[in-house]
Amino acid sequence: MPIVTLTSDWNSxxxxxxxxxxxxxxxxxxxxxxxxxxxxxxxxxxxxAFQVKHAYRHFPPETIHIIAVNNASDEKSMFIALKANNHxxxxxxxxxxxxxxxxxxxxxxxxxxxxxxxFPEQSAFAHAACEIIINGKLSGLGKPHxxxxxxxxxxxxxxxxxINGSVAYVDSYKNAITNITxxxxxxIGKGRTFxxxxxxxxxxIVRLCxxxxxxxxxxxxxxFNSLNLLEIAxxxxxxxxxxxxxxxxxxxxxxxxxx
Amino acid sequence: MPIVTLTSDWNSxxxxxxxxxxxxxxxxxxxxxxxxxxxxxxxxxxxxAFQVKHAYRHFPPETIHIIAVNNASDEKSMFIALKANNHxxxxxxxxxxxxxxxxxxxxxxxxxxxxxxxFPEQSAFAHAACEIIINGKLSGLGKPHxxxxxxxxxxxxxxxxxINGSVAYVDSYKNAITNITxxxxxxIGKGRTFxxxxxxxxxxIVRLCxxxxxxxxxxxxxxFNSLNLLEIAxxxxxxxxxxxxxxxxxxxxxxxxxx
Amino acid sequence: MPIVTLTSDWNSxxxxxxxxxxxxxxxxxxxxxxxxxxxxxxxxxxxxAFQVKHAYRHFPPETIHIIAVNNASDEKSMFIALKANNHxxxxxxxxxxxxxxxxxxxxxxxxxxxxxxxFPEQSAFAHAACEIIINGKLSGLGKPHxxxxxxxxxxxxxxxxxINGSVAYVDSYKNAITNITxxxxxxIGKGRTFxxxxxxxxxxIVRLCxxxxxxxxxxxxxxFNSLNLLEIAxxxxxxxxxxxxxxxxxxxxxxxxxx
Numbered sequence: 040m041p042i043v044t045l046t047s048d049w050n051s052x053x054x055x056x057x058x059x060x061x062x063x064x065x066x067x068x069x070x071x072x073x074x075x076x077x078x079x080x081x082x083x084x085x086x087x088a089f090q091v092k093h094a095y096r097h098f099p100p101e102t103i104h105i106i107a108v109n110n111a112s113d114e115k116s117m118f119i120a121l122k123a124n125n126h127x128x129x130x131x132x133x134x135x136x137x138x139x140x141x142x143x144x145x146x147x148x149x150x151x152x153x154x155x156x157x158f159p160e161q162s163a164f165a166h167a168a169c170e171i172i173i174n175g176k177l178s179g180l181g182k183p184h185x186x187x188x189x190x191x192x193x194x195x196x197x198x199x200x201x202i203n204g205s206v207a208y209v210d211s212y213k214n215a216i217t218n219i220t221x222x223x224x225x226x227i228g229k230g231r232t233f234x235x236x237x238x239x240x241x242x243x244i245v246r247l248c249x250x251x252x253x254x255x256x257x258x259x260x261x262x263f264n265s266l267n268l269l270e271i272a273x274x275x276x277x278x279x280x281x282x283x284x285x286x287x288x289x290x291x292x293x294x295x296x297x298x
Numbered sequence: 299m300p301i302v303t304l305t306s307d308w309n310s311x312x313x314x315x316x317x318x319x320x321x322x323x324x325x326x327x328x329x330x331x332x333x334x335x336x337x338x339x340x341x342x343x344x345x346x347a348f349q350v351k352h353a354y355r356h357f358p359p360e361t362i363h364i365i366a367v368n369n370a371s372d373e374k375s376m377f378i379a380l381k382a383n384n385h386x387x388x389x390x391x392x393x394x395x396x397x398x399x400x401x402x403x404x405x406x407x408x409x410x411x412x413x414x415x416x417f418p419e420q421s422a423f424a425h426a427a428c429e430i431i432i433n434g435k436l437s438g439l440g441k442p443h444x445x446x447x448x449x450x451x452x453x454x455x456x457x458x459x460x461i462n463g464s465v466a467y468v469d470s471y472k473n474a475i476t477n478i479t480x481x482x483x484x485x486i487g488k489g490r491t492f493x494x495x496x497x498x499x500x501x502x503i504v505r506l507c508x509x510x511x512x513x514x515x516x517x518x519x520x521x522f523n524s525l526n527l528l529e530i531a532x533x534x535x536x537x538x539x540x541x542x543x544x545x546x547x548x549x550x551x552x553x554x555x556x557x
Numbered sequence: 558m559p560i561v562t563l564t565s566d567w568n569s570x571x572x573x574x575x576x577x578x579x580x581x582x583x584x585x586x587x588x589x590x591x592x593x594x595x596x597x598x599x600x601x602x603x604x605x606a607f608q609v610k611h612a613y614r615h616f617p618p619e620t621i622h623i624i625a626v627n628n629a630s631d632e633k634s635m636f637i638a639l640k641a642n643n644h645x646x647x648x649x650x651x652x653x654x655x656x657x658x659x660x661x662x663x664x665x666x667x668x669x670x671x672x673x674x675x676f677p678e679q680s681a682f683a684h685a686a687c688e689i690i691i692n693g694k695l696s697g698l699g700k701p702h703x704x705x706x707x708x709x710x711x712x713x714x715x716x717x718x719x720i721n722g723s724v725a726y727v728d729s730y731k732n733a734i735t736n737i738t739x740x741x742x743x744x745i746g747k748g749r750t751f752x753x754x755x756x757x758x759x760x761x762i763v764r765l766c767x768x769x770x771x772x773x774x775x776x777x778x779x780x781f782n783s784l785n786l787l788e789i790a791x792x793x794x795x796x797x798x799x800x801x802x803x804x805x806x807x808x809x810x811x812x813x814x815x816x
Contacts, residue, residue: 040586044575049470051310051569052337054353057303060332061356068299068358071330071589073578078570081471082534094572097579097679099586158524161356211567212599265676275600308729310569311596313612316562319591320615327558327617330589340730341793417783420615 041070041172042099046091047107047160048079055160059105062165067172075104082110084190085286088138089208093266095126095139103168106130106139107160118150118163119184120177127171129164137189144187151181193287195219202227202292204269206284212272213279217290219269224292231294235261237271238288244271300329300431301358305350306366306419307338314419318364321424326431334363341369343449344545347397348467352525354385354398362427365389365398366419377409377422378443379436386430388423396448403446410440452546454478461486461551463528465543471531472538476549478528483551490553494520496530497547503530559588559690560617564609565625565678566597573678577623580683585690593622600628602708603804606656607726611784613644613657621686624648624657625678636668636681637702638695645689647682655707662705669699711805713737720745720810722787724802730790731797735808737787742810749812753779755789756806762789 043063049055060072075094079087087108095104109117109131119132121144128136129150136144152163167180195204195218204219215237235244237259244261254260254274259282264270271290272278279285302322308314319331334353338346346367354363368376368390378391380403387395388409395403411422426439454463454477463478474496494503496518503520513519513533518541523529530549531537538544561581567573578590593612597605605626613622627649629635637650639662646654647668654662670681685698713722713736722737733755753762755777762779772778772792777800782788789808790796797803 040582042582044579050337051333052335052349053470054334054349055470057332057334057349057353058356061303061353061358061361064299064301064330064332065356065358071582072332073575073582073590074569075572075575076570078568090572090575094575094579097576097583099579099583102579161524211571211573265679309596310592311594311608312729313593313608314729316591316593316608316612317615320562320612320617320620323558323560323589323591324615324617331591420783 041067042102043070043072043168043172044075044095044098044102044104045072045077045107046075046079046087046104047077048081048083048087049077049107051077055107055158058158058161059107059165062161063168066165066169070169070172073098079108082108084108084110084133084135085138086208088135092139096124098126100125101127103127103129103171105160105164105168106135107164108135109133118152118159118167119147119187120150120167120171120180121145121147121184121187122177127177129167129171132184132188134188134190136187137191146177147184147187148177149181149184193218195223197223197227200227200231200294200296204290204292206271206286206288206290207268209279209285213277214270214272215278215282215284215288215290216264216266217269217271219290219292221263221267221269224263224269228292228294231297233292233294235269235271236289236291236293237282238284238290242282300326301361302329302331302427302431303334303354303357303361303363304331304336304366305334305338305346305363306336307340307342307346308336308366310336314366314417317417317420318366318424321420322427325424325428329428329431332357338367341367343367343369343392343394344397345467347394351398355383357385359384360386362386362388362430364419364423364427365394366423367394368392377411377418377426378406378446379409379426379430379439380404380406380443380446381436386436388426388430391443391447393447393449395446396450405436406443406446407436408440408443452477454482456482456486459486459490459553459555463549463551465530465545465547465549466527468538468544472536473523473529473531474537474541474543474547474549475523475525476528476530478549478551480522480526480528483522483528487551487553492551492553494528494530495548495550495552496541497543497549501541559585560620561588561590561686561690562593562613562616562620562622563590563595563625564593564597564605564622565595566599566601566605567595567625569595573625573676576676576679577625577683580679581686584683584687588687588690591616597626600626602626602628602651602653603656604726606653610657614642616644618643619645621645621647621689623678623682623686624653625682626653627651636670636677636685637665637705638668638685638689638698639663639665639702639705640695645695647685647689650702650706652706652708654705655709664695665702665705666695667699667702711736713741715741715745718745718749718812718814722808722810724789724804724806724808725786727797727803731795732782732788732790733796733800733802733806733808734782734784735787735789737808737810739781739785739787742781742787746810746812749815751810751812753787753789754807754809754811755800756802756808760800
């Protein structure tokens, strides 16, 4: 059963998502379309990339991921399809694939799009997904695409004893997920004691929890989450609101200096 | 694989939608239920009709569309099922089908409903969908229904050089989609120069774009969209908010008079 | 076709729901995952229980219901799976199953969970659902679980002529659904005349409607709904807002005393 996922900045009160699903199951009966989310804030490719990056690997190999979020002008040449890590992706060549993928795609084509208009996701993207389902390959969609426009994730700045990171995502529970990986923490920290400053010197954490319940109710805490990213939370509380955290808020870790 | 779509004014935090889906897949294993939207504003049949009108054609022939939005009192006799353009529709005879369909239905029955209560969508509508799936026809559901209650879409008022239209829908990106079709524009305009007044004489557009990127960032623009309806947008901005547009806001086009 | 439902307090703009769906269809191709709702307010097990309680019976026997709402600390031992009324349930042993089920489960196991981290729903719950699909039984998941932690629904207080109930749920239409059943009403009332006081002595209802349209537009009304629960509504209006009703608001019924 072929699987297609859909990520967009359409809200769930628009018919756009249904039109794409209808188009796909009309041409490819038996295909199943699963929403990753249709509630990305308008034009926000960084948040769309975060959602897709952490969801796509859980789907079966050869799943086709349509990503209908664009922050650039809608030029025909921007529609691309690519294969990476044995998954297919269809979207705009607007930098988003550099944010989603850790390595270069194995194959890329530009989607030749006969139609026109303001809703290419229904015409070009759904069409491309069906072509991939039917042919099992990208090559019928258009010419090879050479230069992928890549945006790169904002990475923490580091020196010998400091990691200057930032908030990459605020989740449903209003926990703030940072761009600081466990690997980076271990590599810079080398087991030293540390202080984590959440946005200001007033909010200071000096230990890591392994789960939320390792802290007291109402306590601010830090842990490495299921994505191996440092997460700032408040046990039973709304960290983003109480600590005034949002995308790109500063998270600074200072390790004890070697003397 | 039989397909059923669901459109309602239940929010996605209610169990109503799941109860309808469960009822259908319980009786018709293998059926697939796809949401068009469950976030129509309460009782708003005009917006529900807009969503269904523009989504349903993308689904396979013989898809069954359940529309659970009613603005009238819940009389038993109001449940109907009909066939039009080779799709099935189940809903209330409250005027909505005049808004969705461009032509008369090929067949209509009233749904004979043994149950009672405040949740007929689960009992009567899901039941009717299963009957259509199992029997492949409407006729087992009840007696032929004769007089469809039709509301009609608010159409633009026209004279030789003026189209007085209105906003029919505000989409996810806060673009204002009007009830002015490309055909009407061409028929009245006959290629003449024109001014489009968006709600007041202060907001004036004198050309059509073919895509959003034909305008400058921040510029107010007009284009015919994928539905062939005139759409008012602001490149990279929120047109509905910045121009104070909502359902039924006035959009007036004045063509240069012939002398 | 195996069916899994998903109920959570993730919002639909998070990737968590998609990660769980992907994990299930990756391991169990052909399984179908249906959302009950992913918009339970954070940590609110009472509202999650209400949704699941009234939705699950509509699904086919042997459907697996994942409930990812927890208000307690995330201890490993809390993951359980159980079978009741020929449906399977997977969730936290946090009291919620006492709110959902009317009788004791037929079978219960604790889920042995090798992984770790902050997202057990993806690792432990999706894994457990697949094991149930593949093996058709609970017993491979872990040891029998003995003592279910049960919270109980807040029930009305009663005496010979009074029922003191409360609002259990506010639905999409802002109708207030109470915890007063038709059975209780009949048992205490014995056909006597009555007054229903909605939150205060100022809001008084003295008859039952059988449907919304039995009242005048704008009129406050009471009826027993499709769940056989007393519901307070305003015909065409927003009862919760106009009457200031929310979870646990008082609904008092006074029957005429026998003399």
